[in-house]
Amino acid sequence: MYRYDAIDAAILADRAAEFRDQVSRRLSGELSEDQFKPLRLMNGLYLQLHAYMLRVAIPYGTLSADQLRRLALIARRFDKGFGHFTTRTNIQFNWIKLKDAPDILDSLAEVGLHAIQTSGNCIRNTTADPYAGATAEEIDDPRVWSEAIRQWSTLHPEFTYLPRKFKIAVTAAAKDRTAAKVHDIGLKLRRSRDGELGFEVMVGGGMGRTPYLGQTIREHLPARHLLSYLTAILRTYNRLGRRDNIYKARIKILVASLGAEAFGREVEAEWAELDHARIDLPDLELARIRADFNDLPFEALAPVSPALNAAKAADPSLARFVRNNVAAHKVAGYGIVNISLKTPGDVPGDCNADQMDAIAALADAYGFGEIRVTHAQNLVLPHVKLDDVAAVHAGLKEIGLATANIDLASDIIACPGLDFCALANARAIPIAQAIAARFADPVTAEAVGELKIKISGCINACGHHHVGHIGILGVDKKGEEFYQLTLGGSGAEDASLGDVLGPALSADRVAPSVDQLVDVYLRERSPGERFLDTYRRVGLTPFKAAVYAEAV
Amino acid sequence: MTQVVITANSLLEGDVVFWAAGGWVEALADAERFDDGRALDAALETAKRQVVAVIDPYAIDIVIEGGQPVPASYRERIRALGPSTHLEHGKQAVGGAGVEAIAAHAGAGVRSSGRLGLIRRK
Numbered sequence: 001m002y003r004y005d006a007i008d009a010a011i012l013a014d015r016a017a018e019f020r021d022q023v024s025r026r027l028s029g030e031l032s033e034d035q036f037k038p039l040r041l042m043n044g045l046y047l048q049l050h051a052y053m054l055r056v057a058i059p060y061g062t063l064s065a066d067q068l069r070r071l072a073l074i075a076r077r078f079d080k081g082f083g084h085f086t087t088r089t090n091i092q093f094n095w096i097k098l099k100d101a102p103d104i105l106d107s108l109a110e111v112g113l114h115a116i117q118t119s120g121n122c123i124r125n126t127t128a129d130p131y132a133g134a135t136a137e138e139i140d141d142p143r144v145w146s147e148a149i150r151q152w153s154t155l156h157p158e159f160t161y162l163p164r165k166f167k168i169a170v171t172a173a174a175k176d177r178t179a180a181k182v183h184d185i186g187l188k189l190r191r192s193r194d195g196e197l198g199f200e201v202m203v204g205g206g207m208g209r210t211p212y213l214g215q216t217i218r219e220h221l222p223a224r225h226l227l228s229y230l231t232a233i234l235r236t237y238n239r240l241g242r243r244d245n246i247y248k249a250r251i252k253i254l255v256a257s258l259g260a261e262a263f264g265r266e267v268e269a270e271w272a273e274l275d276h277a278r279i280d281l282p283d284l285e286l287a288r289i290r291a292d293f294n295d296l297p298f299e300a301l302a303p304v305s306p307a308l309n310a311a312k313a314a315d316p317s318l319a320r321f322v323r324n325n326v327a328a329h330k331v332a333g334y335g336i337v338n339i340s341l342k343t344p345g346d347v348p349g350d351c352n353a354d355q356m357d358a359i360a361a362l363a364d365a366y367g368f369g370e371i372r373v374t375h376a377q378n379l380v381l382p383h384v385k386l387d388d389v390a391a392v393h394a395g396l397k398e399i400g401l402a403t404a405n406i407d408l409a410s411d412i413i414a415c416p417g418l419d420f421c422a423l424a425n426a427r428a429i430p431i432a433q434a435i436a437a438r439f440a441d442p443v444t445a446e447a448v449g450e451l452k453i454k455i456s457g458c459i460n461a462c463g464h465h466h467v468g469h470i471g472i473l474g475v476d477k478k479g480e481e482f483y484q485l486t487l488g489g490s491g492a493e494d495a496s497l498g499d500v501l502g503p504a505l506s507a508d509r510v511a512p513s514v515d516q517l518v519d520v521y522l523r524e525r526s527p528g529e530r531f532l533d534t535y536r537r538v539g540l541t542p543f544k545a546a547v548y549a550e551a552v
Numbered sequence: 553m554t555q556v557v558i559t560a561n562s563l564l565e566g567d568v569v570f571w572a573a574g575g576w577v578e579a580l581a582d583a584e585r586f587d588d589g590r591a592l593d594a595a596l597e598t599a600k601r602q603v604v605a606v607i608d609p610y611a612i613d614i615v616i617e618g619g620q621p622v623p624a625s626y627r628e629r630i631r632a633l634g635p636s637t638h639l640e641h642g643k644q645a646v647g648g649a650g651v652e653a654i655a656a657h658a659g660a661g662v663r664s665s666g667r668l669g670l671i672r673r674k
Contacts, residue, residue, distance in 0.1 A: 029604045049631050050642050051566035080641055097565045347637055419635035429637045
């Protein structure tokens with residue numbers, strides 16, 4: 001994977017030292033909270049309900065084993081022994097003290113990690129396919145381009161005070177594991193008929209209180225022009241985006257109000273004015289980045305592992321794990337191993353320090369020391385020999401992370417909600433736990449099949465409820481927690497926004513209602529249909545009837 | 553009877569704190585209770601001047617249950633207890649009569665319909 005160079009290291013060390021000075025000036029009273037707040041937010045330090053929360057960037061979701069061990073150390077030394085992986089493929093520590101924050105940033109900088117651009121109206125961490133460099137489906141390695149975006153966007157002076165925050169996703173496979181169409185910019189790598197590498201550029205997707213799917217403004221942008229074209233989009237947004245109303249400041253509102261075609265014309269006009277050669281990544285630099293991602297010594301192996309097949313025959317739980325959590329790798333004899341952080345009963349996305357250390361050790365022993373974070377709040381060991389999958393499974397079992405439920409009903413996305421978040425209206429985690437408990441039996445979960453349930457504790461939609469097959473939004477109804485259900489959303493390649501099922505439900509009715517929805521699906525489904533497919537075929541009516549039958 | 557207390561987060565640690573006699577305490581049970589608007593305004597004014605001690609002091613409604621103060625809104629109950637998902641964390645980990653009262657009466661839906669069980673503990 002990519003290694004930070006001397007410039008990156010110097011930036012991180014400088015930034016940590018600068019923040020140490022800012023904290024000491026705040027503590028001495030030299031800086032007021034109004035002056036300090038934007039400074040701490042620029043370093044990912046939020047104030048939540050119970051404590052400060054530090055959001056650490058995991059650039060395009062890629063971690064080394066050493067970095068994961070450092071996160072474990074921070075969890076142990078400065079937090080309560082755990083961290084929370086987010087839908088932005090970052091990690092949040094929930095119990096941070098301001099006085100410790102400078103030491104934490106120093107510690108992160110030592111391993112090339114930081115909290116820069118994890119808050120504020122700037123270009124945030126890029127989302128990339130967690131299977132990057134491992135799946136045979138990909139046109140090109142999205143990490144190469146994500147790293148280019150990281151270098152270009154880090155502390156970019158022109159794009160540090162945008163109208164609102166800005167999120168970019170890069171995907172390169174037919175199957176979209178990045179939710180590209182609900183990002184401000186979704187980039188899909190493709191090849192033109194003559195073989196030229198390029199991007200389909202989608203703009204104006206987003207969730208929050210006014211969700212939109214991104215619209216294509218360019219079918220094929222030659223890949224070498226990525227940075228100048230992104231500059232043109234950001235410049236257009238910076239110039240035309242609204243700053244008078246925070247709820248209308250995202251690029252999605254601008255694209256919707258101008259129309260994608262008109263917005264695209266503005267971008268093209270801006271792009272025509274730019275000196276591309278000055279902005280675009282030089283071929284030499286691109287080659288240097290690419291080389292860092294192409295350095296893994298894969299072995300020549302048989303495509304089938306008799307050892308794994310024998311182990312699966314002897315252990316049904318391993319067979320289930322392989323069925324649900326292991327995906328095909330581009331290199332024969334290897335697999336992509338998903339680690340579910342959705343053990344029913346536990347908090348979605350939480351990982352304790354001992355688990356982090358153990359996963360880092362597994363990555364070192366069996367996976368070239370690489371770990372990925374997914375937007376579904378799970379982890380991935382992208383390169384594991386099929387011969388080693390049984391050993392990895394055993395190692396995960398020891399730390400309680402061998403749940404075989406990727407994309408099943410118990411693999412629920414949930415934001416921290418009102419248990420932690422100062423913005424939340426309702427809790428998300430207990431709802432997720434109540435639903436997961438009903439699908440904790442793996443046979444039941446597998447029988448239901450792919451079902452993506454996503455829960456947000458407020459309209460900001462960190463829990464991606466708009467694109468859940470079943471989406472759940474927490475609302476405050478006169479001081480009580482209520483939950484609005486939506487059906488038929490998808491953040492994948494078949495992206496769509498969910499439809500509201502009906503009036504919001506009280507907390508204790510949510511999990512039973514999900515059961516009722518699943519029962520309707522099981523009754524109505526045609527062979528091979530997922531929940532989403534059945535919903536799209538039969539529509540809202542039978543589902544609505546099941547959930548609201550008592551009320552009628 | 554509805555009363556009011558002043559709460560904030562401490563600057564250094566981020567912990568939830570409550571106003572009492574010119575300073576800050578950790579437990580809601582020890583917080584100074586106001587039922588006089590003028591006294592509250594004066595205390596809030598003083599509290600807001602303590603800018604290197606706390607961040608953004610504000611007043612919250614409480615009700616008295618069994619002699620103990622319980623926040624009216626569930627958001628403030630969660631602040632006064634800790635996350636309902638991790639009972640070993642936050643103020644609830646310390647325990648005591650004040651915490652027990654909030655936990656026991658966490659369900660009292662005093663703000664709206666009176667429906668019980670708003671905060672169901674694990």
